[in-house]
Amino acid sequence: MGQPGTGAARSAPGHPAESGRAGTPVVALRGVEKSFGAVRALRGVSLELFPGEVHALLGENGAGKSTLIKTLAGVHRPDSGAFLIDGRQRRLSGPAEARDAGIAVIYQEPTLFGELSIAENVFMGRQPLRSGRRIDTAAMRARTAALFDRLGVRLDPDRPASGLSIADQQLVEIAKALSFDARVLIMDEPTAALSDAEVRRLFRVVRALREQGAAVLFVSHRLDEVLSLCQRATVLRDGEHVWAGDLAGHTPDDLVRLMVGRELSALFPKQDVTPGEVVLSVRRLTREGVFVDVSLDVRAGEIVALSGLVGAGRSEVARAVFGIDRPDAGEVWVAGQRLRPGSPTAAMAAGVGFVPEDRRQQGLVMDASIERNAALASLGRLGPLGLVRRRAERRLAQDWAVKLRLKFARLTDPVGVLSGGNQQKVVLAKWLARAPRVLIVDEPTRGIDVGTKAEVHRLLSELAGQGVAVLMISSELPEVLGMADRVLVMHEGRLVAELDRAEATEERVALAAAGRLGVGG
Amino acid sequence: MSGLTVESDVDQASAGQRPARRGAAARRLVDRVGRVRELGILVALVVVVAVTAVANPAFVSPQSLRDLLLNASIIALLAVGQTLVVVTRNVDLSVGSVLGLAAFLTAQTFAANPGLPLLPGLLLGVLIGLACGALNGLVVAAGQVPSLVVTLGTLYVFRGLDFTLARGRQVNAADLPDALLSLGSGRLLGIPNLVLITLVVIAAGALYLRAYRSGRELYAIGSNPDAAVLAGIPVGRRVFVAFTVSGAVAGLAGALWMARYGTVDAAAGTGLELQVVSAVVVGGVVISGGSGTVAGAALGALLLGTITSCLVVLRIPAFWQQAITGALLLAAITVDRLVALRLAAALRRSSRAGRRDEGG
Numbered sequence: 001m002g003q004p005g006t007g008a009a010r011s012a013p014g015h016p017a018e019s020g021r022a023g024t025p026v027v028a029l030r031g032v033e034k035s036f037g038a039v040r041a042l043r044g045v046s047l048e049l050f051p052g053e054v055h056a057l058l059g060e061n062g063a064g065k066s067t068l069i070k071t072l073a074g075v076h077r078p079d080s081g082a083f084l085i086d087g088r089q090r091r092l093s094g095p096a097e098a099r100d101a102g103i104a105v106i107y108q109e110p111t112l113f114g115e116l117s118i119a120e121n122v123f124m125g126r127q128p129l130r131s132g133r134r135i136d137t138a139a140m141r142a143r144t145a146a147l148f149d150r151l152g153v154r155l156d157p158d159r160p161a162s163g164l165s166i167a168d169q170q171l172v173e174i175a176k177a178l179s180f181d182a183r184v185l186i187m188d189e190p191t192a193a194l195s196d197a198e199v200r201r202l203f204r205v206v207r208a209l210r211e212q213g214a215a216v217l218f219v220s221h222r223l224d225e226v227l228s229l230c231q232r233a234t235v236l237r238d239g240e241h242v243w244a245g246d247l248a249g250h251t252p253d254d255l256v257r258l259m260v261g262r263e264l265s266a267l268f269p270k271q272d273v274t275p276g277e278v279v280l281s282v283r284r285l286t287r288e289g290v291f292v293d294v295s296l297d298v299r300a301g302e303i304v305a306l307s308g309l310v311g312a313g314r315s316e317v318a319r320a321v322f323g324i325d326r327p328d329a330g331e332v333w334v335a336g337q338r339l340r341p342g343s344p345t346a347a348m349a350a351g352v353g354f355v356p357e358d359r360r361q362q363g364l365v366m367d368a369s370i371e372r373n374a375a376l377a378s379l380g381r382l383g384p385l386g387l388v389r390r391r392a393e394r395r396l397a398q399d400w401a402v403k404l405r406l407k408f409a410r411l412t413d414p415v416g417v418l419s420g421g422n423q424q425k426v427v428l429a430k431w432l433a434r435a436p437r438v439l440i441v442d443e444p445t446r447g448i449d450v451g452t453k454a455e456v457h458r459l460l461s462e463l464a465g466q467g468v469a470v471l472m473i474s475s476e477l478p479e480v481l482g483m484a485d486r487v488l489v490m491h492e493g494r495l496v497a498e499l500d501r502a503e504a505t506e507e508r509v510a511l512a513a514a515g516r517l518g519v520g521g
Numbered sequence: 522m523s524g525l526t527v528e529s530d531v532d533q534a535s536a537g538q539r540p541a542r543r544g545a546a547a548r549r550l551v552d553r554v555g556r557v558r559e560l561g562i563l564v565a566l567v568v569v570v571a572v573t574a575v576a577n578p579a580f581v582s583p584q585s586l587r588d589l590l591l592n593a594s595i596i597a598l599l600a601v602g603q604t605l606v607v608v609t610r611n612v613d614l615s616v617g618s619v620l621g622l623a624a625f626l627t628a629q630t631f632a633a634n635p636g637l638p639l640l641p642g643l644l645l646g647v648l649i650g651l652a653c654g655a656l657n658g659l660v661v662a663a664g665q666v667p668s669l670v671v672t673l674g675t676l677y678v679f680r681g682l683d684f685t686l687a688r689g690r691q692v693n694a695a696d697l698p699d700a701l702l703s704l705g706s707g708r709l710l711g712i713p714n715l716v717l718i719t720l721v722v723i724a725a726g727a728l729y730l731r732a733y734r735s736g737r738e739l740y741a742i743g744s745n746p747d748a749a750v751l752a753g754i755p756v757g758r759r760v761f762v763a764f765t766v767s768g769a770v771a772g773l774a775g776a777l778w779m780a781r782y783g784t785v786d787a788a789a790g791t792g793l794e795l796q797v798v799s800a801v802v803v804g805g806v807v808i809s810g811g812s813g814t815v816a817g818a819a820l821g822a823l824l825l826g827t828i829t830s831c832l833v834v835l836r837i838p839a840f841w842q843q844a845i846t847g848a849l850l851l852a853a854i855t856v857d858r859l860v861a862l863r864l865a866a867a868l869r870r871s872s873r874a875g876r877r878d879e880g881g
Contacts, residue, residue, distance in 0.1 A: 075751065096753025111748035113741045115811040124741055124752050127734055134732040163868025 074098030104177030114162030285330030353431030421452025610810030623775025646776030654768015694783030705780030743810020
């Protein structure tokens, strides 16, 4: 796979400081395993953080970065493997103990208390006390103001945290870390929502922290940022430790290869279809602050993949096309007719189906039966005067269960008892029963076992063969490359690349998703 | 990390004086809103009392005002405990039943033991309430069951227990010690004893919520439960304590109810829970948690109680009393919502403006 460095050796437990770095790591993980049910999120991951370094944690979506962070934060406890702080084995009982050990985490989603003042947010649980164990509000305010002075930012300690920009919320979190003299600062994609000026300010703060001897673990998909800020990196892939080493001399392309580096399997057969007329046409669709100026066409019989990193705005585009969210500008046309914006009913009437990303929350009514779920989008057709005939409902479910090779005991069982793959088939059945012209599928095979995955792929391919226009959002590059006739790549709310089946490679798509490949490749 | 200072360059230079002033403006706005909330209730109180006084000057006699306070004190007491629960994004609907159970059992104990001193008897009421509250807290915190359902259930359980133990009997004033009855009707320096006890509990509750770490953590839990966990706050334990305190206060209220009215049967305090929740919400405690004060909740109780009295004095039919209480509740929620929206917009503006100033 052409990995630089001696990845295997560094990841082996019991061999610290092989890069020639002296001293004990402040925090180290050795061969940590963590499973959630049947999902093995971390499989033998090792990580070393030294004082005075900014260390990058890299990996694709679902590589296990978040689990690793939460393990360091004391939220998850490793199933096996060692967690060392200052070279001593520790077992953290919870976030409070991680904090007491000097580990601060800045999560991707804000974790502030909106109603409470900034000063209280900084010192929650550790407020300075005066006589009678009462909180010394004046001292708390003064110390918060002093922290902001040191950070060189102007925020009023007394204002409530609600309404703060993401950048300011991060500064409050950093002030929190400073307030308990954190030695380890973990930042999960801190720059994802920041402007350039805010990123510069953040980096200035991070570099200052490093010079003071803090260890910073920096998670980012922006590889140029990683290379400018970090000295070393650890790369995860599918929960496994792939590589760790010095970043000096590496290019973004090297890192992408390390993060992706996986065999392209032949599991995904998309039959060749001569595309027909344009069925779905999206024109300059914009939703302020989410995605900008997105235009795309999907022809009958074509599968178009929308690729990109999590947070690039792919699902949001799908939601706007289907009418769940109202776009601020732009148009959606289906078979020559303009859709009323912000109306899923109009989209459905025009023949659009939408299989959402989160099937448990959005795709299915988990407590309702299989037949109820399968018929949910076709209720108007199952009887006169809006009444639903149970018999018609059952017949519909039965038909599709056979066609999709659904594995079930009884159609009256709650859909929640089915496996993930079979649940997804029910969601698909719900839409296929309407004979859609356009099918939008968001992460169609997430959390589905390999066998069912291939079946879902076969199904999508057959649909395209029957002339359905399919728009597929997927974070799995093999799936994208195997299934799609064309790949559109989004980066930070914009379409940045369009690649034909022939020119789409893992590397090109990943580079475009990281914002390193211009429009047209 | 302790010696950190970030090199100041473009940012700080361009930040200048203006954002600081704007921040101060935002803070003033927040302060004002906080105070306006309690001030608004006070103003409403004064208006209501003044209007009634015009119609019937006897309404503002010292005795009448004392009665107003006395009538509101039990609800205000319960509102203190309820506030602790509501700021954690929970609700305690069982307080009326807890009050009833504590009132009856303490009354029965006093009647059966004529020599029982005052303090242990009252303490018994508190302990009964505490046990009920602890049960609520345990199921909510350990069982992860929504408090609305849990306390709706215990509302009936505790009341049922009350009826089972009472078996149709009632305890009369003649069975209770004189010291107890004079506690309920007496006063100190012209202020009724019950009002004084309520004021002490309000002060204690206010101090706890304002100045103690665990008190502040209750707000944090209600404001953002997930973040509270990540901040290392023992969420379950805190919620448990909030329910236990609410129960204990309801138990104390039960004992005082007995002292005040002298006659106690199993139906004492039926339906009080909704008055308490109304008082808390009218008093500015946000039902979805995270903000509100004990003082506000107590003022809310006083306002609702006063309005009821005024309507009686003004000879307005009972139906209107309920309708007006309901309208007031809706008005309070509407005003809160509007103010919250305005405030959020103002805060976002001040934050954005600050950002524009700093950005290069």
